[in-house]
Amino acid sequence: xxxxxxxxxxxxxxxxxxxxxxxxxxxxxxxxxxxxxxxxxxxxxxxxxxxxxxxxxxxxxxxxxxxxxxxxxxxxxxxxxxxxxxxxxxxxxxxxxxxxxxxxxxxxxxxxxxxxxxxxxxxxxxxxxxxxxxxxxxxxxxxxxxxxxxxxxxxxxxxxxxxxxxxxxxxxxxxxxxxxxxxxxxxxxxxxxxxxxxxxxxxxxxxxxxxxxxxxxxxxxxxxxxxxxxxxxxxxxxxxxxxxxxxxxxxxxxxxxxxxxxxxxxxxxxxxxxxxxxxxxxxxxxxxxxxxxxxxxxxxxx
Amino acid sequence: xxxxxxxxxxxxxxxxxxxxxxxxxxxxxxxxxxxxxxxxxxxxxxxxxxxxxxxxxxxxxxxxxxxxxxxxxxxxxxxxxxxxx
Ligand SMILES: Cc1ncc(C[n+]2csc(CCOP(=O)(O)OP(=O)(O)O)c2C)c(N)n1
Ligand code: SF4
Ligand code: SF4
Ligand SMILES: [Mg+2]
Numbered sequence: 561x562x563x564x565x566x567x568x569x570x571x572x573x574x575x576x577x578x579x580x581x582x583x584x585x586x587x588x589x590x591x592x593x594x595x596x597x598x599x600x601x602x603x604x605x606x607x608x609x610x611x612x613x614x615x616x617x618x619x620x621x622x623x624x625x626x627x628x629x630x631x632x633x634x635x636x637x638x639x640x641x642x643x644x645x646x647x648x649x650x651x652x653x654x655x656x657x658x659x660x661x662x663x664x665x666x667x668x669x670x671x672x673x674x675x676x677x678x679x680x681x682x683x684x685x686x687x688x689x690x691x692x693x694x695x696x697x698x699x700x701x702x703x704x705x706x707x708x709x710x711x712x713x714x715x716x717x718x719x720x721x722x723x724x725x726x727x728x729x730x731x732x733x734x735x736x737x738x739x740x741x742x743x744x745x746x747x748x749x750x751x752x753x754x755x756x757x758x759x760x761x762x763x764x765x766x767x768x769x770x771x772x773x774x775x776x777x778x779x780x781x782x783x784x785x786x787x788x789x790x791x792x793x794x795x796x797x798x799x800x801x802x803x804x805x806x807x808x809x810x811x812x813x814x815x816x817x818x819x820x821x822x823x824x825x826x827x828x829x830x831x832x833x834x835x836x837x838x839x840x841x842x843x844x845x846x847x848x849x850x851x852x853x854x855x856x857x858x859x860x861x862x
Numbered sequence: 863x864x865x866x867x868x869x870x871x872x873x874x875x876x877x878x879x880x881x882x883x884x885x886x887x888x889x890x891x892x893x894x895x896x897x898x899x900x901x902x903x904x905x906x907x908x909x910x911x912x913x914x915x916x917x918x919x920x921x922x923x924x925x926x927x928x929x930x931x932x933x934x935x936x937x938x939x940x941x942x943x944x945x946x947x
Contacts, residue, residue: 564900568913577879582928588907614877621877749904784929787905
């Protein structure tokens, strides 16, 4: 079955009306992940845009048709590991899913996540990476890229956006031999669905899915272009699609099949958070993007 | 007696917001151009696009009017119609 017919045939397990912004890719990715995993899933969603959009519940009602709970910002993985241990006594086939923001993952939740991966707790942990703490007003996170303007890395007579570089969480998770690691973005929906399907079959440890989700409100982009930005991120190699399992890296088809990569400006330009960047900054981004790709090629034996 | 807290399963206790009221424009499929490829179905963030008996339809009940379906349509088959007050 092709991806269109497959997704059409699956039940949408989120409420049809949640308050995520127009063009929010975090909403799309969550709907698709739940469609693939199906109704035998329980969800934890820590504070952040998706919890705020009612996925974690408002006023004694929930934004999901499956059980969901809101852990604290820093303990999604440990809370879910406990939930999984309880479900294992009842039905080990229930998928225990976390859908956490990049702030909740790369910064404050990292220790809990890394420990759960080390224990090989069989949970599916998704990092919804919109590259900042969006729900509280666009503060810089560990995965905010170099140069990006956020409310805590302002641009003015002194500041020029974030000084440091994006923390590479999926690579960290691979380096600690997490059972399955994959990077995804919704512009490549076949690849996306296949990786979530594979995640559902992993039974020997923690699954870490890192999803780049364009955020029109935080990035300063038009809602109708969210998929276009996700595509440009891959086509410029700003965001690399790959999988890791059992000490093996596999570069995924959309990244592997790039003949002529697009320039990074294809991704950076017209985003308000990068509006102040000049040619020298672009050169810096090109250098980082290139090093990451060279590194991945070595790891994957390309 | 109504429970203080519910674990929902199915539609009871489901939080539903009227997101259709956000729209300033609405997508309308031009049947003469649409080839029912389903690209819009893949990318609609609210899953408002359905395929029924092989044909693509947009359910406007919760469509936020983001315009992604229109941008991504390879046949430019989605028209953009202003919502009246
Ligand atoms: C320990 C703690 N610190 C701060 C907050 C406030 N807070 C709520 S949501 C949020 C943003 C989370 O950002 P991220 O995880 O990236 O998710 P996003 O909003 O971008 O989806 C913050 C800082 C909190 N809830 N708990
Ligand atoms: S701020 Fe960004 S991530 Fe949050 S709901 Fe809006 S578009 Fe989605
Ligand atoms: S305008 Fe946006 S919400 Fe409405 S059908 Fe198109 S993609 Fe979906
Ligand atoms: Mg975030």
